[in-house]
Every structure is written in C-alpha cells, then in structure tokens.
Amino acid sequence: MESATTSDGTASTSATPGSASVTDLSVVAGGAPAAVLLVDLTTRAVVHANPVAEQLAPGVRLPVGLDEWSDAADLRDLDGAELSSTEHPLSRVARSLPVAGQAVSAGRVSELGSHRDPLWVVALPMVGAPVLSDHALVVFLPLSRREAARAAADAAQAQAQLRDRAVLATGMSFTVADASAEDLPLVWVNPAFTATTGYALEEVVGRNCRFLQGAGTDPEAVAAMRRALSAGQEVSTTLLNHRKDGTAFWNQLLLSPVHGPDGELTHYVGIQTDVTARIDADLERDRALAAERRARREAEAAHRDAEGSRARLELLAEATSRLAVTLDVAECRQRLLDLVVPGLGDWALLVSTDEQGSVQDVTPRHRDPSRRGELRRYVDRWITSLAPGPVLGTLLGGEHARLIADYDSEERHRERATWVSDPALLELSDALGAASVLMVTLPGRRRSADLLALVRGPGSPRHTPDDLHVAVDLGRRAGLILDNARLYEEQHRIAATLQNSLLPQLPTVPGVRAAARYRASESGARVGGDFYELIDLPGDGLGLAVGDVVGHDVMAAAAMGHLRGLLRASAWDTTGPPPSLVLDRVDRLLDGLGMTTMATLAYARATASPDGSWVLEHATAGHPPLLVRGPDGRVDVLDDVHGLMLGVQPTERVGGSRRLAPGSTVLAYTDGLVERRGEELSVGLARLARTLADAPEDVEHLCEHLLARLGDTDDDVAFVALRLGA
The missing domain is CATH 3.60.40.10 (PPM-type phosphatase domain)
Structure with a gap:
C-alpha cells in the first residue's frame, strides 16, 4: 500500500527460504498472486475485482451476483462437489459471516485441456470502513499443489496443534487502500492488523501505512514497490516493519490492484503475514549449519593428527542431533553421558545447581556397569561433604573450564582436600580411578547451571588440550539444549497448573x-x-x-x-x-x-x-x-x-x-x-x-x-x- 513514499521498510523482495508447516501461506500458496473481490452485502453482488479474479470468471461484467460469479468461476470443493451441495463460503459472506478459511477449486480451460486449481478462501466483513462498511473483502489464495490444499484444509479442521485454529484468517492482516485518492490512504484494516501492529482501525484510516517503516527500510526495495504501484501492478515482497510499541517484525506482503465495473483502479488490497518466527528460525538454522561446518573442518584437521582425536571430534557432529531429539531433561542428561563415556572419560558426573549455586542433582555414569552402584554411593557421600558455597566456583576457581591432567599428584591431592569436609572421600575417588580430570560448565541463556566432570583412571591416557577444546564445545551445545528442555518442562508445568486452576x-x-x-x-x-x-x-x-x-x-x-x-x-x-x-x-x-x-x-x-x-x-x-x-x-x-x-x-x-x-x-x-x-x-x-x-x-x-x-x-x-x- 505505497504511494511515492512507501508504507513499509522493505528488507527483500522475496521471503527468506526455510522450513514451515503446511499452514504457512508462503508454503501452501507458493507466492502466487491472489484473487480479490469486494462484495456489496446489501445487494449480494460483486462490485470490484482485481485482474486475477477477472481471470477466474472471464467475461463477467460487474456488478454481478455472488452466485453468478461463483458459477462463472466453476467453484467446487476439493472432492469435486458443487458448492451448492456443500457449505458454500460465498453464501456465508452474503450472510455477513466471516469465512476463517475454506478450500475450494476453480475450473480452468487452456490449450492443454481443462483442469482445476485449488484455492483457499478467506473473507471478512469490512466493519468500520468509510464508504465500504456494508461490504466484505473476499480473497482466494492459490494453493501451490493439491496435496498442500488438502493438508491446509485438514490442518485448519484439526485446529493446527500449536497455533490458532483460524491461523489462515485471523493470523493474516488484511488492509484496503483507496487507489483513487492521493497518497493511497487506508480505508479499512481487519482485527489481525491491530493484533500484529498495535494500531487500531481509527488510528490508521486516512493514512498511508508508511508509518510501519523504520530505520531498517531498504531504499532499493522502496523504489521497486513504488514503481509497481505507480503502474497499477501487483507486488509481493517481505518487509521489515515496526509495531506501535517500536518492536520490529518481518512482514510478508502481497498488494493487489482492484478494479470497478468500468475497469478503473479503485483500491489496493493488502494481505500481510507476520513471518518473523520463520525468518528467525532460518537465521538460527544458518548459524547451526555454520557451526556444523566449523566442527567438520576441525574434525578433518584432527584426522591428520591422530585417529583418536578424529573420533572424539566426530562426537560434536553427532551431539546436537542426539541431544535435540528429546525435551525430557532426565533423558537429555543420560544421552549426554552416553556420548562422553567412554570417549572422553572412564566415568563422569553431570552436576546441576540451583539459583544459589548449590548442588541440586548429580547424574553419574561409569563405563563398567558392575561399578555403577559404587559410583552412585560415592556421589551421595560427595554431595553431603561439599564445602559451603557455589560448587562451580569451588571446583573451577572462577573459570568456565579446567584441565587437571595430574589429578592424582600430591599437589592436587592437597587442593582436593579443600573441596570437601570428609577426607576419606578422596580415597573413594582414587579407588574408582581418578588420574586425569576435565571439568567444563554447560552455559545456558542466563547462567551456567550444569557442570560436566570427565574422569580417566590410571590405565587410560591423560586428558589433552584437544580433549578440553572438544569438551568445551560440547558443553556449549549441551547447555543450550538442556536449558531448552528445562524451559519446556517449566512451561508444561505452568500450563497444566493454569489449565487446572481455570476449570471450575x-x-x-x-x-x-x-x-x-x-x-x-x-x-x-x-x-x-x-x-x-x-x-x-x-x-x-x-x-x-x-x-x-x-x-x-x-x-x-x-x-x-x-x-x-x-x-x-x-x-x-x-x-x-x-x-x-x-x-x-x-x-x-x-x-x-x-x-x-x-x-x-x-x-x-x-x-x-x-x-x-x-x-x-x-x-x-x-x-x-x-x-x-x-x-x-x-x-x-x-x-x-x-x-x-x-x-x-x-x-x-x-x-x-x-x-x-x-x-x-x-x-x-x-x-x-x-x-x-x-x-x-x-x-x-x-x-x-x-x-x-x-x-x-x-x-x-x-x-x-x-x-x-x-x-x-x-x-x-x-x-x-x-x-x-x-
């Protein structure tokens, strides 16, 4: 909805590629142009249409009744039944009812024969629009393939498990601008526009929506949009916009010209979708891919040094996929210990702390199943014997990682005695086999809540700086995944508590x-x-x-x-x-x-x-x-x-x-x-x-x-x- 000065700050003219569910319009619609109608609810007639809508019902002169327009477009449901024998979406529009989303198909005839195109219908009464308050906006979104149409219909019926069940309607912002007036002022926006941007209908009517743009506006994209609008052409782009509270969001926008009975350009209809989550996910994916490539390069370099180092670095490429498949904290901790024992240690302790830094839980693992009971008893005694204060500071001395290759030396024995109040505990750890130790924190978003201690006995090689590097990198990945799992469990607990409290x-x-x-x-x-x-x-x-x-x-x-x-x-x-x-x-x-x-x-x-x-x-x-x-x-x-x-x-x-x-x-x-x-x-x-x-x-x-x-x-x-x- 742009005039000589563009409404939105444009980042690019195409959405950033990435994965999405079947209810994401960028997937099911494939970026294809939409057909747009303005319907007079008092006469049940189509009074304005954009060029794509004119192609759906060729030869129809406006104004024309809704049923006549539907027959001219040969609209049917996805199974081929006439709409008159189903829940007719255009009939709902004529009764001033919103259509949250319904799959239909339109007949097409070409040189290659006849075929049907799947469409997704969305319609909303234009309540509060100057001059158009007794009209409804009807949009036919072309679906990229029949399977996507069926998937979109199924997802909408199933209420889309983690999203709004009306995501294809209430999740999209619809706007209408007056193309006959200077500066293309807005005449109507739907409630989803207000929910997305924070601007109410009365705040935007009469204004060009350039108020959404900000410092991130791309001048080249602005110029491209201005040229398309000046020529009366449809334009599709992805924009960086700003809400009323100043926060930025990515806006996938389709602007379509709408013509009246005499072919004159009367309005521009905008269909907008907040795709911030998808673009953020794409960026996160790119960062993860870059990290994986870096890990692979490191693994290849280590291969030139020693076969053992190569095997340990391959652990990094495997770690993310193995840890990220679960949101159960206990299972995630067990999976991490499975990764590091025996590769980086003969036995290991995964220590979790509370907000004060005190030990909250310890998960042990020994490569020898027959000694796991002995290790569990050692851990129970170790917890009760720890010196007061934050355990991470005590063991790491203020660092995020520590390599103690001479853990069994006399000098280290004296240091270890300051960690616990029970001197006999040192003999228990020596009996388990403790010659070399690696300790690394597992940083989360706000703090480091976990410590991973990797221990090798006298019969195993001492830890090296390369081992420390691998453990630190692994700790960073595991820390974020554990943090996510904890957050999920907390949200799940809160959700269950909230739901139970709300049931009367x-x-x-x-x-x-x-x-x-x-x-x-x-x-x-x-x-x-x-x-x-x-x-x-x-x-x-x-x-x-x-x-x-x-x-x-x-x-x-x-x-x-x-x-x-x-x-x-x-x-x-x-x-x-x-x-x-x-x-x-x-x-x-x-x-x-x-x-x-x-x-x-x-x-x-x-x-x-x-x-x-x-x-x-x-x-x-x-x-x-x-x-x-x-x-x-x-x-x-x-x-x-x-x-x-x-x-x-x-x-x-x-x-x-x-x-x-x-x-x-x-x-x-x-x-x-x-x-x-x-x-x-x-x-x-x-x-x-x-x-x-x-x-x-x-x-x-x-x-x-x-x-x-x-x-x-x-x-x-x-x-x-x-x-x-x-």
Whole structure:
C-alpha cells in the first residue's frame, strides 16, 4: 500500500527460504498472486475485482451476483462437489459471516485441456470502513499443489496443534487502500492488523501505512514497490516493519490492484503475514549449519593428527542431533553421558545447581556397569561433604573450564582436600580411578547451571588440550539444549497448573445433577481455550455455558479466564437476563475494553416451572448447538438460533426457548467432540446424537461414555451434562 513514499521498510523482495508447516501461506500458496473481490452485502453482488479474479470468471461484467460469479468461476470443493451441495463460503459472506478459511477449486480451460486449481478462501466483513462498511473483502489464495490444499484444509479442521485454529484468517492482516485518492490512504484494516501492529482501525484510516517503516527500510526495495504501484501492478515482497510499541517484525506482503465495473483502479488490497518466527528460525538454522561446518573442518584437521582425536571430534557432529531429539531433561542428561563415556572419560558426573549455586542433582555414569552402584554411593557421600558455597566456583576457581591432567599428584591431592569436609572421600575417588580430570560448565541463556566432570583412571591416557577444546564445545551445545528442555518442562508445568486452576468446580443445585469433563489434546500444549461453566444464578435460574477461545497455548488459556469472568459478570443479574442479552453484553465488553479475544460460546439459562417442567432459554455465538435428550431417549439438536463468534463485531443477538420434561438431559460441548478431519460438521453432530441417545442416565457415567466413544481426537475436548428434575 505505497504511494511515492512507501508504507513499509522493505528488507527483500522475496521471503527468506526455510522450513514451515503446511499452514504457512508462503508454503501452501507458493507466492502466487491472489484473487480479490469486494462484495456489496446489501445487494449480494460483486462490485470490484482485481485482474486475477477477472481471470477466474472471464467475461463477467460487474456488478454481478455472488452466485453468478461463483458459477462463472466453476467453484467446487476439493472432492469435486458443487458448492451448492456443500457449505458454500460465498453464501456465508452474503450472510455477513466471516469465512476463517475454506478450500475450494476453480475450473480452468487452456490449450492443454481443462483442469482445476485449488484455492483457499478467506473473507471478512469490512466493519468500520468509510464508504465500504456494508461490504466484505473476499480473497482466494492459490494453493501451490493439491496435496498442500488438502493438508491446509485438514490442518485448519484439526485446529493446527500449536497455533490458532483460524491461523489462515485471523493470523493474516488484511488492509484496503483507496487507489483513487492521493497518497493511497487506508480505508479499512481487519482485527489481525491491530493484533500484529498495535494500531487500531481509527488510528490508521486516512493514512498511508508508511508509518510501519523504520530505520531498517531498504531504499532499493522502496523504489521497486513504488514503481509497481505507480503502474497499477501487483507486488509481493517481505518487509521489515515496526509495531506501535517500536518492536520490529518481518512482514510478508502481497498488494493487489482492484478494479470497478468500468475497469478503473479503485483500491489496493493488502494481505500481510507476520513471518518473523520463520525468518528467525532460518537465521538460527544458518548459524547451526555454520557451526556444523566449523566442527567438520576441525574434525578433518584432527584426522591428520591422530585417529583418536578424529573420533572424539566426530562426537560434536553427532551431539546436537542426539541431544535435540528429546525435551525430557532426565533423558537429555543420560544421552549426554552416553556420548562422553567412554570417549572422553572412564566415568563422569553431570552436576546441576540451583539459583544459589548449590548442588541440586548429580547424574553419574561409569563405563563398567558392575561399578555403577559404587559410583552412585560415592556421589551421595560427595554431595553431603561439599564445602559451603557455589560448587562451580569451588571446583573451577572462577573459570568456565579446567584441565587437571595430574589429578592424582600430591599437589592436587592437597587442593582436593579443600573441596570437601570428609577426607576419606578422596580415597573413594582414587579407588574408582581418578588420574586425569576435565571439568567444563554447560552455559545456558542466563547462567551456567550444569557442570560436566570427565574422569580417566590410571590405565587410560591423560586428558589433552584437544580433549578440553572438544569438551568445551560440547558443553556449549549441551547447555543450550538442556536449558531448552528445562524451559519446556517449566512451561508444561505452568500450563497444566493454569489449565487446572481455570476449570471450575460445579456447584450443587437442588433438583439438578451435573457432570463435566475436560481432556487436552495429546498433540498440543495441553492448555488452550476450551472451557465450561455452570452458574447458580440469583433466584431460581441456572446458567450453563461452554466456549472455545481461538488458540492452543497459554495466551488462549489466559484469554479464556478473562472471558469467563466477563460471562459470569454479565449473567449474574437479579433481573434474569435472557442468554441473547448475556452474549450481547459479553461482546460489547470485549469491544469496549479493547480486548482482541475471539471465541465461540453457547449459553443457556434453565428455570424450573411449578408443574415440574423446565424452561431452557439458549443463544449461541458461532458455537455448535446444544443437544437435549428427553426422558424417552429422543435427542434434539437446538440449532434454531445462530450468531457471529465473539470478538468479531458487536451485534444484536437472538435466542430460542424450549420447555423440557423432568428427567431431560442437556449437553453443551466444544467442537473437539464432533469435528474430525475431512468430515462435515453435520456428520459429527449426528454421531454425537446417536452416542448421547445410547448413554447411561447417570451424568457421570454419561460423561465417561462420551469420552470413551468420542474422546480420541486431535483437539481439546470440553463438555458439561445436566439432568434436570430427576
């Protein structure tokens, strides 16, 4: 979105190559141009299109209805079915619903015959855009190959294990600039732009987005972008941008010209993706490759000196791959000792210290399995006999590494006596065989928490400076890997603690039996945004809620905690507000407090009647419908009300109401219980209804029945069951 002065600081005109998952747009789209439409929601018509969109539907004159445009483009799902027989993404756009991402294909005819091109559809209502507030932005991203299309669709359905499940929509920034005005001012940005840059819609409308550029702007790339925009051409590049708080990020940008009914250039649509993590990973990979090449050169040089030195240096090339395959700290420590014994020592100690420098744990290893018990007893006595103070300073004398080739000399014997309070301990180490010792620290990011001691007995060669060099290099690699493993374990512990603390205790309500379950995805971070809630409301009402915050990480869990607080505050009211009003309050609070949380939510209020029946009022914000099993075993799906997910756009919501007989069971759940890869939602709902119909009457047994039958999924699962009046 550039005029004569460019919007962004450009680092290069192509993204830095590197590995990425199938949900990374640079992989699945292959850098190909996107088709862009602007849709008038009041008339259900396409009113603007870019050249790529014109090629998808050749010969179509604008404005044209959405269905006519779809037919002209011959859009189908990836299995070849007509979109009219599936969940039509353009129909969702016409109902002002966002399309988080859906795979389709378009028919093409060329001299070589007919074929189909896989596409990924993303659409968002342009809420708040001057002149275009009643329009929607629709983008067709060309996928590089059919396998990538299927992988992208599967990944989106599976909710992408460590990322947002809407990563291909909410993770991309969309911008629209007015091409007819001087300086190409912005007229609209989506919430993902705000989440990425920190700039809200009202801060950017009317401005050229050069405010994102900074000191790292590449003048040559700026000039190239300016020439392309002046010529009305599409441009793709990767830019170094800056957020509102001054932090820098890499921005993969595609700017596409959009034309009106008469062919005039009306707008530029920008599709932006934060690729900082991928570029940082590429840089880290390059550094690792350089280190590996350096190690290989050293190994080749050592080969000229001695066969033994070559074997030890080859250890460095093997160390990273063997240590980096696990995030378990204990296993990583064992793998390190497997690498160094017997190559660098007849026996070894791996000492871990706490923040004060005191010994926290010692892992021993002896080349002779029959002597490992003897070594373990020595270690236990050594720990209790150490002199007070930081152990690394005591053993290393303030250095990061130390070679003591004459460890068994009389002079060293006197020094060693100052390390421990038990003189007999020196005889125990001599009995194990200690003639030469190497000690190196294993530095982490903030401090050196580990010490590796390598010991050779009288019958083995003394350590050399070459051995010390190898041990120091190995220590640097192992220290960072151990630090990463500790960080992972700590985050895992925090995540589990956070998730458990956020799960509510169900209240005891007379006349109601309730049970709930939460199961984290085995493939994810074991913490996420799925939640359930049961609220004993003032008076005789009972509130039931289940929701799913976008995301699968600690941030999603934290956002879920905020959302639960807003829900409870909105529902707790002596006036007994209906569920539709409660959801409306929550949505307005999210917007008013400037929270970027996006979530689906189903909320219901159950009230007992004097005749023993129950009235169930319900409303939904983009969430799967509630299920009700009557006393006769019949299961009904409460799909009579629909609404936008929370955090998209505050809107007036509608609700429904059912009268339930005593003994009815209400089930609220998250989509992990019904959604499966490559399967329509209706199939999963039907499966859940059959499973609920066969479930036991007791709600605890019912929950176990549902988990046993439907809990084997790649997604988090949360659900709550209520049995009313019996």
